[in-house]
Structures are given as structure tokens and as C-alpha cells.
Amino acid sequence: MKFAIIQFPGSNCDQDCYHALANVFGQPTRYVWHKETSLGDVDCVVVPGGFSYGDYLRTGAIARFSPAMKAVADHAKAGGLVIGICNGFQILCEAHLLPGALIRNRSLKFICEHVELRVETTDSPFTNACKKGRVLRIPIAHGEGCYFAEPAVIKQLQQEDRVLVRYVNNPNGSVDNIAGICNEGRNVFGLMPHPERASEKILGSEDGRFIFKSILRSAVAA
Amino acid sequence: MKAKIIVMPKKTVLDPQGKTVKHALESIHFKGIKDVRIGKFMEIELEGGDKTALQKKMDEACHKLLSNPVIEDYTFEIQ
Numbered sequence: 001m002k003f004a005i006i007q008f009p010g011s012n013c014d015q016d017c018y019h020a021l022a023n024v025f026g027q028p029t030r031y032v033w034h035k036e037t038s039l040g041d042v043d044c045v046v047v048p049g050g051f052s053y054g055d056y057l058r059t060g061a062i063a064r065f066s067p068a069m070k071a072v073a074d075h076a077k078a079g080g081l082v083i084g085i086c087n088g089f090q091i092l093c094e095a096h097l098l099p100g101a102l103i104r105n106r107s108l109k110f111i112c113e114h115v116e117l118r119v120e121t122t123d124s125p126f127t128n129a130c131k132k133g134r135v136l137r138i139p140i141a142h143g144e145g146c147y148f149a150e151p152a153v154i155k156q157l158q159q160e161d162r163v164l165v166r167y168v169n170n171p172n173g174s175v176d177n178i179a180g181i182c183n184e185g186r187n188v189f190g191l192m193p194h195p196e197r198a199s200e201k202i203l204g205s206e207d208g209r210f211i212f213k214s215i216l217r218s219a220v221a222a
Numbered sequence: 223m224k225a226k227i228i229v230m231p232k233k234t235v236l237d238p239q240g241k242t243v244k245h246a247l248e249s250i251h252f253k254g255i256k257d258v259r260i261g262k263f264m265e266i267e268l269e270g271g272d273k274t275a276l277q278k279k280m281d282e283a284c285h286k287l288l289s290n291p292v293i294e295d296y297t298f299e300i301q
Contacts, residue, residue, distance in 0.1 A: 057287070058290055061287065093292075094290065103236065105238070107238070108239065149292070150234065150292075173236060173238075
């Protein structure tokens with residue numbers, strides 16, 4: 001399966017994602033600089049974590065207007081897979097590829113720790129290798145990870161089974177304990193936790209592999 | 223001309239900064255503080271003198287980039 005990782009000025013989890021995909025999972029993976037207008041031949045796009053454009057104005061607000069993001073939107077529209085991790089989730093929300101927004105953590109603190117996530121549905125290309133209700137231990141590292149959307153949007157997400165992962169113990173004040181959601185087409189996924197930082201035993205947890213395994217499995221199914 | 227823009231978190235959105243500042247004001251004995259909300263103030267220098275056209279342009283800028291309508295409201299004036 002071919003992966004592309006978007007690099008913005010200020011991305012800092014791009015190489016972690018590359019390592020997980022290319023070295024741990026042995027998949028053909030390449031970087032796409034934010035100024036590129038085409039993604040090339042790619043099955044899954046990763047919008048990685050970091051502080052794109054210094055998080056100026058709002059997290060993800062500037063990055064969403066990058067030429068590469070136009071290509072990501074086209075890729076998503078055509079049914080291609082997109083996963084946004086941490087800052088990537090914030091960018092996908094700003095780009096309206098996912099509903100809602102990520103705001104300052106309720107505690108106002110930057111939180112960097114392993115958290116427990118419950119897999120709420122296996123009906124997605126990002127969680128199909130998990131068991132429903134399975135708890136994954138994956139780290140978070142963010143100051144603005146509090147998911148917010150209007151009650152009508154939350155209700156829609158619940159009704160359409162689009163909350164893929166929830167926090168077991170809500171660390172940041174996210175509405176409905178939401179840690180990750182997908183779009184209506186179920187091909188775009190955004191989550192605050194970092195599965196790429198939990199893909200090898202040496203990192204303290206391998207639970208992040210379930211997310212990448214799911215993506216690879218969905219390719220086989222397709 | 224100059225646009226002065228105020229972007230505020232929506233009433234329905236949690237504002238932990240505002241809450242913390244409210245507590246800080248109370249802790250240094252400012253009484254009667256009902257609520258504090260913290261937003262952003264921006265000044266943009268503009269070319270051209272057609273106020274109606276500039277107003278339209280700024281409205282679009284606020285909607286598209288300067289605020290996020292999911293979590294923020296904006297107001298602006300052009301002087």
C-alpha cells in the first residue's frame with residue numbers, strides 16, 4: 001500500500017510516521033512537501049502531527065490553505081484514505097474535511113502522556129483490525145486537543161457511528177470523550193493520539209499498530 | 223484605511239483562559255466579576271477607499287481565515 005506523508009513547515013511527527021510505515025510495516029512511503037500540488041500515485045495520505053506554521057492564528061488554520069491540502073481534499077473526495085494525527089486532525093477540521101474543531105485543553109496544560117482509548121466501532125478502514133470495545137494504550141501530546149462541535153453535530157456523529165475512538169478517562173475536556181472521528185464517507189479519520197508513537201515494543205506500547213494494520217487490511221479488502 | 227477585527231469564542235464554547243483570568247481577578251480582590259471571555263484583536267491596513275467593497279472583502283477574510291465559524295464569532299469596523 002502506498003503512503004504519502006504531508007510535510008508543512010513546523011511538522012514534527014512526519015519522520016515518526018515515516019519510520020512506522022516504511023520501517024515497521026515495510027510499506028512504500030514518501031514525503032509530500034506542502035507546496036506540491038499533486039500527491040502522485042498514493043493510497044493513503046497521512047497528515048502528521050506538529051505545529052504547522054507555528055500554530056499561528058489557530059492550529060491548522062494556515063496549513064489548510066497549502067497547495068498540498070487541495071490535493072488531499074481531492075484525494076478524499078475520490079474516496080482515498082486520509083488519516084490526520086494530532087495537528088493533522090486539527091488541519092482536517094479547519095479544512096472542513098471533518099466537522100468540529102479542536103480548542104485549548106480544559107486544563108490549559110500541554111498534556112504528554114499515554115492514555116487509554118476505547119475502540120467504539122470496527123466499521124471503518126482505520127479500526128477494522130480491532131475488536132469493538134478494545135482499549136488501546138496510545139500517547140497524546142497536545143495543548144489544543146479538546147474536541148468541540150455543536151450538539152446537533154455530536155448527535156449526528158453518534159447516530160452515524162462516526163466516533164471511532166473515545167478516551168476512557170477524558171484528559172482534555174473533549175465533548176463526549178471524543179478522541180477521533182471519521183467523515184461521512186468513512187475514508188477520512190482524525191485523531192489526537194499518536195499511533196505512530198506506539199508501534200514498537202521499545203516505545204512502551206504497540207497498540208498503535210492496530211490502526212495501521214486496519215488501514216493495510218482495508219487495502220486487501222478493496 | 224484600517225480594519226479593526228475582534229474575534230471571540232462563541233458563547234457555547236468553553237473558554238478556560240477566560241475562566242482562569244476571572245479566578246485571578248477575584249484572587250487579587252476585584253469584586254463583582256461576572257464572567258471573562260478572551261478573544262483576539264487584529265488590525266489590518268488596507269489599500270483603497272471604497273468602504274463598501276472593503277467591508278465585503280474583510281467579511282470574507284474573517285469568514286474564511288481570520289475566524290473559525292465553528293468556534294468563534296467576529297465583528298469588525300473599517301476606519
